[in-house]
Amino acid sequence: METRTSVTGAELHAALFNPRSVALVGASDDATKTAGRPQQYLSRAQFNGVVYPINPKRTTVQEHKAYASLSELPEVPDHVFVLSPTSSVLPVVEECGRLGVKVVTILASGFSESGKEGAALETEVREAARRGGVRLVGPSSIGVVNPRNGLVLTANAAFAEPDLPKGGLFVASHSGSMIGALVSRGIARGIGFAGLVSVGSETELSLGEICAASLDDDGIEGYLLFLESLHHGDTLKAFAAEAARRGKSVVAYKLGRSDAAAEMAATHTGALAGEDDIADALLKDCGVARVGVLDALLEVSPLARRIPLRRWERSPRVGVVTTTGGGAAMAVDQLGIRDVTVQAPSAETLQRLRDKGINVSPGRVVDLTLAGVKYEVMKAALDVLLEAPEFDLVLATIGSSARFQPQLAVKPIVDSSHHTTPLAAMMVPDAPEALAVLTAAGVPCFRGPEACADAIASVFARRVPDAVKLPAQPSDSGASLSEAAAYAVLDQLGVPHAPAVTAALSGSTPQLPFDFPVVAKVCSAQIQHKTEVGGVVLGIKNPNELERAMDTLRTNLRTRAPGVECDEFLVQPMRKGLTEVLVGYKIDADAGPIVMLAAGGIWAEVTRDRSIRLAPVSLETAREMISEVKALKTVRGLRGKERGDLEALAHAVSSLSQLAMRPELKIREAEVNPLMVMPEGQGVMAVDALVLQGK
Known part of the structure; x- marks a missing residue:
């Protein structure tokens, strides 16, 4: 059978969120049942397209004409929602392919997550979709959901x-329940949405592809992502980079911050980095603000839009002004927990405040006390602080007045919000009316200190x-x-290493071109960890x-590595630096090439003191990694x-990361451990290295 070309881009987005017609396969007449809800929701929301219920056992479904099959419809629907059981999915997808349906969303589970049979069925469904040119959401x-046109296809x-509240945020979630949770939380905050999608298991369409297809939608100002995994990092990277280029904010909440370290492979790099740490590096390197507090996921977008995505030459600094010392302290x-610098006002700024009749004590916080409740006091203070060069963001924390005098409490903040320096606000009491006023004015505002700090830290991070385009990378590891x-x-x-001489173990003692003392090591591709065999x-x-x-x-080889053929050993001069580090490179299955710099020594895996980036990295980025x-x-x-030669270390990190641009070397994983950092001006020196070559 000839394969039909799949829809992409704007055509895909239209079929997903602006279809002219939808079909509900397995629609139930009972609106209280799961399979009956979509028909009810579409009717209630006055969806502006045509809805076709498919139920071979009924002539009507919820007072709408029902059809026995998709083939009996008077037209080919743009979007089909399969509500029927798992066993029916494959024939439905095959029928959609024959008819020319653009998009199919699958509610049913019981595929790859259920075992071998389910995985085999999932493969069949995906292949059937690709033959027919059908794009699949799910299983x-x-x-x-698109609140703007009544498409409540859920x-x-x-x-x-x-x-449902309409707005500029687009939500893509691995969790189906979270799209409903975010809507209800959005209603409570006066936040509206431009679209929501439950991507399911991403069998065919990935979350990144769905979001990328929506980038031309002018009604979408930013994206909220709820991630359970990172199995399609390539499409997520492509989407996020393009969103950043267009100035559309992307915020993510990803599960997996707990102990989810990758199993140790041949090198320590996989174990030290860990699955979630690699995901964290990918998100940040793609310009995504990764939050760790759920409230921040909804509240951070105005701040992400307000603070431009840029390379910071120093640690960003936040100024805090308050009417309540306790609230500001929180x-x-x-x-501080998140390593965000809270900057005290300079002497010049304090003098400018005094010139306006505002006398505050020197310190990290500008505490206006109860006087700050007055509009003219808070407004004057904000005018000064927002002009001060020492602040990259000013945070106003408002006390009880936010609840009992909401309009007055936030009016100076609203009136000051258009300054070049970004301004945000945190309410200490429960003050929904004040938050609603700020939200309507587009001012970044927060209900509590945890979400506030998390949002600020994630945006600055x-x-x-x-924009580097990576060449194709080698396949899975072949041999070390x-x-x-x-x-x-x-x-x-161009990564420096100690001089080395190799010789046959069965031969005579080699002549050395360097002085004693030296170290002798077995040298074999079959022995990756030499100390384990007394090598x-x-x-x-x-x-x-x-x-x-x-x-x-x-x-030792005879007794501790029987059967391993090794007649070569390597001799190096003993070297000692000021400190040791580990520099590792690997191609992650989801994120692609990464580079890691970590503290060396026996405690490296315990302290997990490391910095990770997508590879390759520039010299400037390598310097940032060293500072971390x-x-x-x-x-x-x-x-x-x-002082150590940290500039030479930066060159070594950047140089090793260039493996991402050298596919002809076919390197899947490489690790220099340890890399000695010598005194300033004397460079760095690798005294051991392990490299895995791909196929």
Whole structure:
């Protein structure tokens, strides 16, 4: 059978969210049942398209004419919602392919998550869709919603609520229940939506593809993503980068912050990075604000739009002004936990406040006390603080007046909100009316200190997406290289390593071009972790000790690595730097190439003191990574201690990351561990390396 071309882009978005007609396969006459809800919701919302219920056992469904099958419809529907059981999905998708249906949304579960048989069925459904040119949402999708045209094509019970709020936010969620939860929470905050989609298991259409198809919709100002996994990182990256280019904010709440570390592979990089840490790096590198507090997911978008996506040359600084010292202290505390700098006003700023009759004590917070309840006091203070060069954001925390005098309490904030410096507000009491006023005025506002600080930290943590186009990457790991071969790869990348000599273990003691003391190591692609087989001898002081070390290596190989053929060993001079680090590179299955810099030594996996980026990275980004590794503060000249060559380290990190641009080397994973950081001006030096080559 000839394969039909699938719809993409604007045509896909139209079929998903602006279809001229929809069909409900398996529609129930009982509006209280799951399969009956979509018909009821579409009728109640006055959907502006045509709805065709499909039920072979009835002539009407909820007072609408019913059809026995899709083939009997008077036209080909743009969008089909399959409400019938799992066993019916494949024949329905095949029928849709024959008819030329553009989009099918599948409610049923019981596919790959249920075992081998379900996975096989899911594959059949996907292949049938591709043959027929049908785009699939789901399985396990609870539907799609567009409040702007009455398309409430969902079985989610939360959408029984009438008058869905319209607005500029587009929601894409792995969890079906969350689209209903976000709508109800949005109603409470006066926040409206331009579309919501439950993407389900992303069998055919990914979350990134669905969002990308909506980018030309001028009614969408920003995106909220609820992520349970990151199985289609490539399409998410492409979407987020384009959204950033167009100035549309993207905010994500991703599950998995708990211990979800990847299993240790041949290198430590996978274990140290961990699945969620890689996802975090991907989101931030794509310009996505990743929040960790659910309230922040809904409240952060105005702030994300207000603060431009940019590269910060220093840590962003927040100024705090308040009418309640306790409330401000909570905000400052939560910001501090997230490493956000709360900046005290400068002497010049304090003088400008005094010139306006506002006398405050020096400190991190400008506490206006009860005087700040007066419009003229708060407005004058905001005028000064928003002009002060030391602040990148000003946060106003408002006390009880926000509840009892909502209009007066927030009026100076609204009147000051158009300044070049962004202004945000946090309400200490429960003050829905004040929040509604601020929301209507487009002022970023928050109900509590946790969400407020989380939102501010997540927006400042975004990074400008890199426009580098990566070449095709090698396939899954084939085999590891010996240490000597790994050094040859480092030579091609320009990563310095200690000099090394290889020789046969069965031969005589080699002549060395460097002085003692030295280290001797077995050298075999089959032995990835040499210490586990007694394959390393340290502190060799002379040729006689080197000969004895060779005997030791031969004995250890026979007893601890039987069956492994290895007749080569490697000798290097003993080196000691100011500190040790680990620099790792790997191709993640979802995120693609990443590079990691971590504290070295035996505690690396315990402290998880590391920085991760999508690869490749520039020298400037490598310097940022160095600043994020706390252990490296010890070699920054702290308290008179000797400085390490951190510039050379930045070059090494950037150079190793260039593996992402060298597909001809076929490297899937590489790790320099340890990399010695020498005194300033003396460079860095790899004294061990492990490289895995792909196929």
